[in-house]
Structures are given as C-alpha cells and as structure tokens.
Amino acid sequence: MVQPATVTNQHGSGLPGANDQNGRSTDGSGPKIYALLARLPLAKSYLGKFMLIAFLGTHLPLIALVLYLVFASSIDLRSSVTVLVIVLVGTLFGTTATLYALYALLRPVSLASQALSEYLDSGRTPSLPTGLADQAGRLMANVQYVVEQLDKDLRSLQEIATKDHLTGVYNRRAGEGRLASDLARVSRGEGTLTLALVDLNRLKAINDRCGHQAGDACLRHLAHTCSVNIREGDWLARWGGDEFVVVLWEEKGERTANPVLARIAKDLAENPLRLAQSTRIRLTFSAGVVRCTGSEDADLDVNG
DSSP: OOOOOOOBOTTSOBOSOOBOTTSOBTTSOOOHHHHHHHTOSSOOSHHHHHHHHHHHHHHHHHHHHHHHHHHOSSSOHHHHHHHHHHHHHHHHHHHHHHHHHHHHHHHHHHHHHHHHHHHHHHOOOOOOOOOOOSHHHHHHHHHHHHHHHHHHHHHHHHHHHHBOTTTSSBOHHHHHHHHHHHHHHHHTTSOEEEEEEEEETTHHHHHHHHOHHHHHHHHHHHHHHHHHTSOBTBEEEEOSSSEEEEEEEEOTTOOOHHHHHHHHHHHHHHSOEEOGGGOEEOOOEEEEEEEEOSTTGGGOOTTO
C-alpha cells in the first residue's frame, strides 16, 4: 500500500500539527484543553474565547483585591476606595493593552484561514508574509507554500487534461467542451460561429518518406501557423490524427473563414518546414467550413 507523503516546506521540514482521523496530534499531544475551551457557551468564535479568557485572567487580581477589601476589617473605607480606584484604573488600561496585543498576535491565524477560504472559493493565490520565525509566522509560511504548490499542481493537471501533448493546442475533449459552450452562445443569439475542419495533406506520405518525427514536426508547424493567424477569442483544437478544428467568431456582416484560411495557406507556402539535412517541406491542407448563425445551427453534434 502506498503511504501518503508528508508535505514539506521550503526547508524540507514536515508541516507541524498533523492530526489523525480523530483530531489527535500524531505526536501524542492532542488538543484536549483546546477542545474543552472550544465548547464554552459564553463565546462562539475562536477570537471571542481568546479575549474572554484573557479578560478573566487579567481581572483575577482585581477580583481578589475586592474580596480582600470587603472582608478585611483592619482597613478603613477611605483607604480601601483609594486603593480600589487605583487598581481598577490600572487594570482597565492593562486589559485594553493586553486585548489589543492579543488581537494582533491572533491576526496570522485569521489571515491564514482567510487565505485558504479565498483560494477554495475563488482560486486566488494568497500573499502571506513568510519571513517570520515563530509558530504563527511558520503557520502563514506553510499555508502560503502549500497553496502555491497546490495551485501549481492543479494548473499542471488542468493543462495536461486540456492540451494536446504534441502540438500544445486544445485536445479533442477540451475542444468539444468549448465548442458546446460556443454553440450555446450562438443559440442565444450572441453571434455567428464559423467552424473550419482543417486536414493536413500528405501526412502519411511524409511519415513513410521522412519518418514519424518529421510527421510530428509537420503537425506542430501547422498548429503553430493556424494559431498565429487567428484572432484573440478564436481557438484551435486537434480533432484527430491530422485534423484540426479552427473556430472563429464573426462580427456582424463579416465572413472570417475564407480570409483566415487564405492567410494560413499563404503563411505555410511562404514558410516551409525545415528539417534536418536541409530538407524543406511545403505544407498544404484541405478544409471544410460550416457557419452557425442561429438556434437551428447550434444543434450540431460536437462529438461527431
């Protein structure tokens, strides 16, 4: 059985605070006191519990003094009131400063939690400080590192799932998904869509004469040429072995397919593919064009 890997930070150390399925720390020091305090009904939030405990802790000396003054018979009332006022004012100022400092110390926990929530909700990568060495600083650094690595891995997986490994354009699965979305836009009257099925000529003959590496280079050259001759918002997908689909959005009264295909053909003619041993291959293609202008055209089978 494959064991799960430990996530490490930039320095190679494992992330602290790993828990088992029951919430106990794997090093044996489970958060028993925290679990007990988390159930306190007086404050619902983590910050509220923290402040409540700090408030009670800073006021224990004042409470003890009040009880002593109340029950001590050797101290007169005037002296008791003077002492009580002085201690009360000092306690209030000290409590205010203490709660403010504790709030600032808890800020890294809030930022780390907020960063994780925003990444899950919107995919936005956080920008947490990573140069602080205490536990809260390491928490932020670890969250930043984990989110960056997770985002990098997700983007890599997404690219693998949507891009053709040979040419770098959309693969057929991604192309079918985007085409379905574009046809839905056409059915809502948001524009006119032109689909051109481009078929590279003589690929089998090139493979037989020059080898499959040359054939792959021809496919890459055709894909690159098509990509640089279409506008932003248009797109290209490899549909089969030597077939590509070029999808073009047309402006009102515009027909884009013929000019675009003509530019691609001219580019291929003027820039033949150069192989080893000074071999040059001038590529040509065949193309079929379909225009989708309304809901009746948008019912095309994208899997066909």
